[in-house]
Amino acid sequence: MLSDLLSSLSSNPYFGAGAGLIGIGTALAVLRRSSQYGLIFFRRQYMITLEVPNNDISYSWLLQWISHQLRDSSRHLSARTTLIKNDDPSSRIQASYSFVPSVGTHYFRYKGKFIKVERTREQMINSGVPFESVQLTAFGQDRQIYIDMLEKARDAALLANEGKTLVYSPTINEWRLFGHPxxxxxxxxxxxxxxxxxxxxxxxxxxxxxxxxxxxxxxxxxxxxxxxxxxxxxxxxxxxxxxxxxxxxxxxxxxxxxxxxxxxxxxxxxxxxxxxxxxxxxxxxxxxxxxxxxxxxxxxxxxxxxxxxxxxxxxxxxxxxxxxxxxxxxxxxxxxxxxxxxxxxxxxxxxIGPLTPYQVEQMLIRFYPQSTSEEINRFAKQIEDLTANYSQPISAAQLQGYFMHNKDSLNDVFDNVKQIFRL
Missing domain, CATH: 3.40.50.300 (P-loop containing nucleotide triphosphate hydrolases)
Incomplete structure (x- = not known):
């Protein structure tokens, strides 16, 4: 049947003149445009999309949370390195590595639904700071699924930063986390x-x-x-x-x-x-x-x-x-x-002025808890005489640096008190 159709078309003078080719091209263009409109209609009616730009506070939370969902499936990752200092004074600074989804398309499953993740990056000409965004797409019309994701990402971020202070600094007209918590x-x-x-x-x-x-x-x-x-x-x-x-x-x-x-x-x-x-x-x-x-x-x-x-x-x-x-x-x-x-x-x-006798006593007790009341009074008298002789006040930062310089011996603190002005 196909051969008969082709032979009949080839023998048709109008088709051979080009009208048939124009008709087929037009039909294909209409079919392609119809499929595009159909896909747009399907996405609008049966899919829901969320875009989170990197100037939104939840961007870093969401990106880190998504990385946990993709930890076993994604093969396109970006590394984030964190330097960690343990509470143990003898321990050295260690590097901790975490991975987040790289620029591109990723997929994961959440509450029985497949989620499409598209991370994009665009270089900003004026600021030089790249603009990034994460776009999530899922089947359905219930936006509650995205609210749940954002809340889980926020809770995970708050838990990770518990016991820490965040410091923000401005870029152009927005705030970014400065360094590590x-x-x-x-x-x-x-x-x-x-x-x-x-x-x-x-x-x-x-x-x-x-x-x-x-x-x-x-x-x-x-x-x-x-x-x-x-x-x-x-x-x-x-x-x-x-x-x-x-x-x-x-x-x-x-x-x-x-x-x-x-x-x-x-x-x-x-x-x-x-x-x-x-x-x-x-x-x-x-x-x-x-x-x-x-x-x-x-x-x-x-x-x-x-x-x-x-x-x-x-x-x-x-x-x-x-x-x-x-x-x-x-x-x-x-x-x-x-x-x-x-x-x-x-x-x-x-x-908030220079050191007072109260601060001198409290700082000595904090740095040297084993110091006695006699030693505290002796050191306070030394500081009083020192400031009187030099006619120069001492700051808390100077005294702290002096204690750190003589942290191993309280006797050195008494013997080298004049070094405060040399540090």
Missing amino acids: RRKRPLNSVILDKGILQSLINDVEHFLSNPYWYIDRGIPYRRGYLLYGPPGSGKTSAIMALAGHFDLSISTLNLSQGTMTDDRLQQLLSNVPEESIILLEDIDAATVGRHYEKEDAIRYQGMKPLTLSGLLNALDGVISTEGRIIFMTTNYIERLDPALIRPGRVDFKQY
């Missing part, structure tokens, strides 16, 4: 003057546990702190300890960067990770120390540098967000504009 810093490892740390704890706790107190009184629900004092006095260490105590992450901003503009700062502060402390270190350098050459270069690129007005509006203007905690630090409070540290922008100011 850090072990929480215990409160008792930060020794400030008597009562200072406890007053900070009480204030942060009242803020976090009483949001409706602010709402009922029409007060913006945000809190600003300023820790000021000489370098090495423990300002940043106190913030790290507070973040660990309240299970908060830290989002750190360097306002002195040449690429920091008013618009960029507003964008970053509007999408800070939830339950995070915003840390603005060396706030005095935010709008000073910019050379005209750098400013002209920035303007040439179409970017205006950060201004004091832009900083103030970002902190408590109309566009500022609610429910956030901002910690600022500075070594030179006299350089700060009064408008920056007025009530409403900074609600809690705390001076």
Whole structure:
């Protein structure tokens, strides 16, 4: 029959003239277009797709969770290396390797359904940071399956980061996890003057546990702190300890960067990770120390540098967000504009100065628990005489470095006390 059909078509003058070929081509094009529309209709009616971009907070959670689902089936992987330091002081740093799905297509089965995973990567021209996304496709119309996946991925990430503090830093207009999660810093490892740390704890706790107190009184629900004092006095260490105590992450901003503009700062502060402390270190350098050459270069690129007005509006203007905690630090409070540290922008100011006798005693006890009361009094007297003779205060960082230098012998601590100023 096929041969008869071909022979009849070949003898047909219209077909031989090309009309038949045109008709077959048209029929094939219609068939192809119909199959495409049919496939689109099928996907819209009987399949559901979820896309998660890498600027979404759940991206890294989901990618790690998917890697566990694909641990036995996928053959296309990307490596992630983590350096681990155990609690054992004698142990060395070890490398831990984990694998996530590489760019491409993967499949796994979840709750009786086959899930198609497509990971894509696109190089961004302006920022140089590649844009990635993960797209999941499954049969059915129930989106609850994706909600379950995201919740499981979140729970797994929280469990992996339990007992650790996350630190975020900005890229362009979004936040990325900086380095690896850090072990929480215990409160008792930060020794400030008597009562200072406890007053900070009480204030942060009242803020976090009483949001409706602010709402009922029409007060913006945000809190600003300023820790000021000489370098090495423990300002940043106190913030790290507070973040660990309240299970908060830290989002750190360097306002002195040449690429920091008013618009960029507003964008970053509007999408800070939830339950995070915003840390603005060396706030005095935010709008000073910019050379005209750098400013002209920035303007040439179409970017205006950060201004004091832009900083103030970002902190408590109309566009500022609610429910956030901002910690600022500075070594030179006299350089700060009064408008920056007025009530409403900074609600809690705390001076953290050089070592006091109380700190000297507590630090000696912490580093040398076996020390007696006589030894404590003797060392406190040595420090008092040392600061009087040199007319130079000692910071907590200096004393800590001195203890670390003489960590093996308490006698060396007494005999070499003048070395504090040489370290």
